[in-house]
Amino acid sequence: MSFSDDEVDRYARHLVLREIGGPGQQRLKAARVLIVGAGGLGAPAALYLAAAGVGALTLVDADTVALSNLQRQVLYATGDEGRIKVEAAAARLAALNPHVRVTPIAEYLTEANARALIAGHDLVLDGTDDFATRFAVNAASVAEGVTLVSGAIGRWTGQVGVFSVRPCYRCFVPDIPPDAETCAAVGVVGALAGVVGSMMALEAMKLLTDAGQPLTGRLLIYDALAAETRTVRIGADPECPVCGDKMSTKTAFLVVHDYGMGGVWAVIRAENAQDVSGKYPELEIVSERPGWMDDAIYADIERRLGCDIDDPPSPWLASLIEARKID
Numbered sequence: 128m129s130f131s132d133d134e135v136d137r138y139a140r141h142l143v144l145r146e147i148g149g150p151g152q153q154r155l156k157a158a159r160v161l162i163v164g165a166g167g168l169g170a171p172a173a174l175y176l177a178a179a180g181v182g183a184l185t186l187v188d189a190d191t192v193a194l195s196n197l198q199r200q201v202l203y204a205t206g207d208e209g210r211i212k213v214e215a216a217a218a219r220l221a222a223l224n225p226h227v228r229v230t231p232i233a234e235y236l237t238e239a240n241a242r243a244l245i246a247g248h249d250l251v252l253d254g255t256d257d258f259a260t261r262f263a264v265n266a267a268s269v270a271e272g273v274t275l276v277s278g279a280i281g282r283w284t285g286q287v288g289v290f291s292v293r294p295c296y297r298c299f300v301p302d303i304p305p306d307a308e309t310c311a312a313v314g315v316v317g318a319l320a321g322v323v324g325s326m327m328a329l330e331a332m333k334l335l336t337d338a339g340q341p342l343t344g345r346l347l348i349y350d351a352l353a354a355e356t357r358t359v360r361i362g363a364d365p366e367c368p369v370c371g372d373k374m375s376t377k378t379a380f381l382v383v384h385d386y387g388m389g390g391v392w393a394v395i396r397a398e399n400a401q402d403v404s405g406k407y408p409e410l411e412i413v414s415e416r417p418g419w420m421d422d423a424i425y426a427d428i429e430r431r432l433g434c435d436i437d438d439p440p441s442p443w444l445a446s447l448i449e450a451r452k453i454d
């Protein structure tokens with residue numbers, strides 16, 4: 128796949144980036160990305176991915192453009208009011224970058240059509256604002272083995288997470304929260320959609336070009352009023368109805384991440400791994416002893432813990448975990 132002179136010019140700022148360069152730009156051009164929801168989050172995500180030269184973008188949304196959308200849905204202009212969103216979006220994206228193949232699908236994603244819509248894509252971005260749709264996107268992404276970039280906003284707070292089959296979105300949100308809010312009811316500040324939608328596009332670009340550390344298995348939370356972000360790890364739920372397998376909590380390992388050092392500092396095997404993981408969201412449950420941990424390291428951790436490694440974590444370890452929690 129070669130680039131025309133126009134493309135070389137257009138992507139010049141990517142081509143000089145060490146993490147993207149020619150090979151990364153080729154990967155972007157070869158990529159097929161599905162964006163579910165052409166609203167507040169889908170709009171900036173679609174604009175940046177089209178501008179970045181993602182080869183094929185599929186947009187799924189049955190809504191039409193309303194005047195109240197324009198406060199944050201930057202894909203649309205005042206004259207688009209009443210138009211089918213994905214059709215207005217396709218025209219806008221084609222004008223932005225004619226090298227991108229945009230497929231508008233004016234349907235709502237449901238449990239019934241989710242797998243067919245997701246199949247054939249390298250990545251799914253979900254910017255919808257209701258849990259039933261998010262659950263359907265997640266289940267189909269897991270079934271198709273496609274990585275999901277999920278974003279959500281409300282009022283002044285936003286979050287972005289990446290779910291690569293396991294842990295999945297359902298490990299993070301097991302059931303629809305009874306107090307689920309919608310932006311229509313509680314409001315949302317417009318520029319927050321730009322921040323979170325752009326972060327979704329950025330994570331997509333990292334995943335597609337294999338640059339840096341994507342938010343896989345982590346959730347970034349942005350509190351716009353406080354101007355603060357924090358990132359928490361999402362543990363895989365062995366009982367997850369979507370991605371849970373026959374993994375026994377008896378043989379589960381807890382991986383304790385040291386955020387200060389950026390590495391893993393201990394792995395313990397615990398009968399109550401699931402309980403502990405629920406209490407400490409930065410713990411990750413894995414089904415097997417990690418490859419790097421040979422018998423000597425295992426014995427060393429056991430010695431340092433001062434207890435049988437098969438026992439539940441000692442209070443000493445629990446306090447250490449507590450002290451290392453990021454907040």
Ligand SMILES: [Zn+2]
Nearest residue numbers: 295298367370
């Ligand atoms: Zn799951």
